[in-house]
Amino acid sequence: MAAHPRARPARVVEQHRAGYVVADATDHVFDVESPPQWQRPPGYRRGKVAPEARAVVGDWVLVEDGRIVALLPRRNALKRAAAGEHYRQQLIAANVDVALVVCGLDGDFNPRRIERYLLLARAEEVEPVVVLTKADLPGADPDAARAALASVLDQGVPVLAVNACDPAAADALAPWLRPGTTAVLVGSSGAGKSTLTNTLLGQARMKTGQVRERDARGRHTTTYRALVPLPSGACLIDTPGMRELKPTGEEALDDGFADIEALAAVCRFRDCRHQAEPGCAVRAAVEAGDLDPGRLANYHKLQDEVARAADRLAQRRGGIPPGREGGGRPR
The missing domain is CATH 1.10.40.50 (Probable gtpase engc; domain 3)
Structure with missing residues (x-):
């Protein structure tokens, strides 16, 4: 703060290639440019800034004259190793309290993938909650899913089965969406993350889509990460679907x-x-x-x-x- 006496703090609510959207109040959201050193092309080596040293959704930054001038210290950052030959970390969201691991009770249900999400969440001391969506579908069996996740339940991780379209889902998640809390939704495309976000918001703000019948996979209707304030006073970060979850090497x-x-x-x-x-x-x-x-x-x-x-x-x-x-x- 001393190096930028005219700057004011703001939180990153959207991240795009051309810059960021930040908020310094619930009703004051505006575009800002990223620092020049963050704008280096991927092959540019001189002065290159590592991805984890750049702001992501959930980060707090200092803003001055329409530009980010500093990234403030993080409490944590949910991350995975990026695909590719060279080691690189990909940050998903920063300063998170709760990770809502969303998995559909259709062809999307995969206990082994859920275990991966839990491993990444716990590595950053983020509280995990498994949210099984599509409990209203014919053939959905929440009891069988809970049995398949018995080891997860035994370790104290909550497992909730909900209809993401039903307002009752907001009541079920209320204990983890208290005022001042930041939660992030993670899961595969088509799991129901954006539908759940709309239900928690009480309005259709996020774009949603249908899954393919043959494999229950969804299209990437969410193409960027976004932080939205909820009526409960919590903040919710919606993320694009992730098909690959590689550990960073920092997990226990x-x-x-x-x-x-x-x-x-x-x-x-x-x-x-x-x-x-x-x-x-x-x-x-x-x-x-x-x-x-x-x-x-x-x-x-x-x-x-x-x-x-x-x-x-x-x-x-x-x-x-x-x-x-x-x-x-x-x-």
């Missing part, structure tokens, strides 16, 4: 797989890989029907992905990945 698997980590602690061998080793408590739980084999397979997959991402992140920073100081794999 024990946050999302506490059940497996607890079992691993009593395996006979400390470096047990939970494959075919004798005395493996994790495999014993699978064989006894106490642990979903699909969840264990996802745990192994994410373990490898997080380790690879941590290596790439460490190489980028010129350091040693956490847990690798002795040369072994993290447990």
Whole structure:
């Protein structure tokens, strides 16, 4: 603030290629330019600013004369690793309290993908809530979905089944949308995020679309992230659908797989890989029907992905990945 005495704080409510839309009051929203150093083309190396050093929706910035002059410190930033050969982080939203993980009770329902969202949310100390939409569709079975998410429920993550078009959905989500709270909607295209946003707003503000019958996939009706104030006094960030969720390497698997980590602690061998080793408590739980084999397979997959991402992140920073100081794999 001392370096920009004439600047005023504002929050980013939309992010576009040509600039940003910010708000310094609920009813005062305006366009601003980004700093010149944020406008470098992708192949420009000299003075290039990393994507995570630029403002995203939910960030607080200082604005002066129609331009952002500074990015204020973040409390957190929900993010994933971007697709591509080179390591790069893609920020989804900043300064978030709650992540509403939206998944439809149709062909979109995927417990393994939900586990990925929960892992990314917990890495930034964002409270996750699973919202199962389309509970009104013929054939929808919320009880069966909750059974498939038993391990998620056991870890205290709320799982709600709603009709995103019904105003009752706003009542169901009210405990997580209190005044001053910022929530972000994440999920696949066609899951019902924009429909749910309209219901929470009490008006049809966000564009919605139909899903394809053959695979329950939706079109990208939301093409950019947007923060909107809700009648409850909370702020809600709607995001485009995400089909790929790659970890950044900063996640801790024990946050999302506490059940497996607890079992691993009593395996006979400390470096047990939970494959075919004798005395493996994790495999014993699978064989006894106490642990979903699909969840264990996802745990192994994410373990490898997080380790690879941590290596790439460490190489980028010129350091040693956490847990690798002795040369072994993290447990």
